[in-house]
Amino acid sequence: MATINSKISEEIRALAGKLLEEKKIAAFLGYCQGSLPMTARPFVARTPEDTDKLIWNSFCVLNLANYLPELLKSLEPPRGPRDPAPEGPLPKVAILATGCWSRNIVIQIQENQVDRDRVVICGVGSRGMVAQAKVKELFDGREILEVIEEDHKLLVSGNGFNEEINRWNVVRDNCLTCIHPDPVIFDIRIGDEAGQRKNDNRFAEVEKIDNKSTAERSRWFTDEFASCIRCYACRNACPLCYCPTCFVDDAKPQWVGKSIDQVDTSIFHILRAYHCAGRCTDCGSCESVCPMGINMRILTKKLTSDVLNLYGSEAGMALDAPLPLTTYRQDDPQNFIITEQAADKEGE
Amino acid sequence: MTDKTWEPKIIAFLCTWCSYAGADLAGVSRFQYPPNIRIVKVPCSGRISPNLILNALRTGADGVLVSGCHPGDCHYISGNYFARRRFALFENLLEFIGIEPDRVNFSWVSASEGEQFAEIVKDVTARVKELGPATHLVKKFNEAA
Numbered sequence: 422m423a424t425i426n427s428k429i430s431e432e433i434r435a436l437a438g439k440l441l442e443e444k445k446i447a448a449f450l451g452y453c454q455g456s457l458p459m460t461a462r463p464f465v466a467r468t469p470e471d472t473d474k475l476i477w478n479s480f481c482v483l484n485l486a487n488y489l490p491e492l493l494k495s496l497e498p499p500r501g502p503r504d505p506a507p508e509g510p511l512p513k514v515a516i517l518a519t520g521c522w523s524r525n526i527v528i529q530i531q532e533n534q535v536d537r538d539r540v541v542i543c544g545v546g547s548r549g550m551v552a553q554a555k556v557k558e559l560f561d562g563r564e565i566l567e568v569i570e571e572d573h574k575l576l577v578s579g580n581g582f583n584e585e586i587n588r589w590n591v592v593r594d595n596c597l598t599c600i601h602p603d604p605v606i607f608d609i610r611i612g613d614e615a616g617q618r619k620n621d622n623r624f625a626e627v628e629k630i631d632n633k634s635t636a637e638r639s640r641w642f643t644d645e646f647a648s649c650i651r652c653y654a655c656r657n658a659c660p661l662c663y664c665p666t667c668f669v670d671d672a673k674p675q676w677v678g679k680s681i682d683q684v685d686t687s688i689f690h691i692l693r694a695y696h697c698a699g700r701c702t703d704c705g706s707c708e709s710v711c712p713m714g715i716n717m718r719i720l721t722k723k724l725t726s727d728v729l730n731l732y733g734s735e736a737g738m739a740l741d742a743p744l745p746l747t748t749y750r751q752d753d754p755q756n757f758i759i760t761e762q763a764a765d766k767e768g769e
Numbered sequence: 770m771t772d773k774t775w776e777p778k779i780i781a782f783l784c785t786w787c788s789y790a791g792a793d794l795a796g797v798s799r800f801q802y803p804p805n806i807r808i809v810k811v812p813c814s815g816r817i818s819p820n821l822i823l824n825a826l827r828t829g830a831d832g833v834l835v836s837g838c839h840p841g842d843c844h845y846i847s848g849n850y851f852a853r854r855r856f857a858l859f860e861n862l863l864e865f866i867g868i869e870p871d872r873v874n875f876s877w878v879s880a881s882e883g884e885q886f887a888e889i890v891k892d893v894t895a896r897v898k899e900l901g902p903a904t905h906l907v908k909k910f911n912e913a914a
Contacts, residue, residue, distance in 0.1 A: 751841070
């Protein structure tokens with residue numbers, strides 16, 4: 422039986438093969454099967470033969486936009502920092518893009534990391550990706566050896582068990598609260614348009630914390646991030662993190678200590694999240710790759726909700742909309758400024 | 770802590786064109802204000818990155834004051850407008866993770882507001898005193914023997 426994802430996989434293979442054969446692109450950025458169950462590995466197809474390996478399923482949790490700037494750079498002829506740009510058109514790359522990934526590509530274009538003319542965006546409507554951790558939790562330590570995906574259920578099997586679970590119950594939290602599953606820009610569409618998801622309140626998880634007292638929030642934050650081992654997987658999986666030298670690697674001044682001291686990990690997570698302010702598309706890569714299961718996405722989600730409430734903008738929705746922190750309005754809210762609070766009081 | 774002799778240390782980042790000049794005016798006009806602040810002169814409030822604020826807290830400041838020109842008066846035309854957006858988000862984020870809102874303060878002080886500057890410092894010092902010594906995000910450095 423052909424499932425939605427197997428049809429999409431077929432389409433991807435056919436399209437990638439065609440584009441590579443016609444030499445319209447030099448590389449196709451997609452996914453191939455990972456070596457463990459419930460994993461898919463980012464994959465660059467460079468020849469038409471490679472394209473047989475391309476797949477599409479619910480385990481494509483890494484944001485492909487993360488690999489785009491470097492892949493484009495690697496295809497340019499080598500040159501020194503002062504050499505002039507090479508003449509003529511540079512090789513192109515085709516990339517798969519769901520809603521959040523396409524928004525990240527928009528941001529990369531706005532931030533001059535990616536040249537729009539060099540990418541062929543192949544839009545795929547996202548049906549929500551599955552959180553491996555959620556599936557594993559259901560099976561409570563039993564080793565999962567194979568997972569077969571159908572449209573609405575997952576057939577999970579291992580030594581001595583063979584069970585069926587509802588796919589939607591194990592979809593990642595960020596996908597559950599997503600309101601833009603369909604790509605915002607694309608050149609070629611693959612599969613059907615993604616349906617709208619019903620969401621009463623997509624910032625419910627943020628509000629839950631907001632409603633706590635200061636002391637409770639402080640305790641929650643310390644507990645949540647206590648297990649961080651500073652592997653930086655969240656940073657490395659993030660398509661927004663492309664600085665040549667990250668602030669955590671700075672030695673003079675050293676902004677954040679390199680130990681797993683609670684203060685150091687806290688500062689790392691505050692600044693990591695803050696650097697994504699107004700840019701994060703809630704793609705959930707950071708959370709998916711965390712080996713310790715920390716929900717660091719809540720910090721960026723908080724910033725997303727603030728940016729929307731204060732400045733009314735959402736990251737990466739259109740190429741001509743400026744990023745919220747690169748612009749301003751003269752009447753931006755400023756009731757947090759203490760001199761303004763005093764002036765307000767006098768005015769009353 | 771109930772130590773009555775405890776005095777907070779407050780790092781004040783002042784923009785060189787307005788707030789620093791305002792602090793200077795407070796000095797030459799002999800307005801009294803608490804000696805708890807340590808002033809760091811910066812070119813513009815737009816220069817202030819959250820790194821600097823967190824670094825101040827991490828290395829032992831009990832409070833932070835960031836002050837720049839009033840909106841519209843920035844020497845660099847728009848530095849404080851950009852800063853305002855960044856500060857608003859940063860202040861909310863700090864509050865979200867359980868830092869007391871009065872630890873990190875933002876204000877606008879012009880070069881002619883010497884008296885107001887003294888008032889702000891009094892106000893901020895009182896707020897931080899009320900909170901007591903900072904306990905979050907303070908790194909315990911091993912003291913040299």
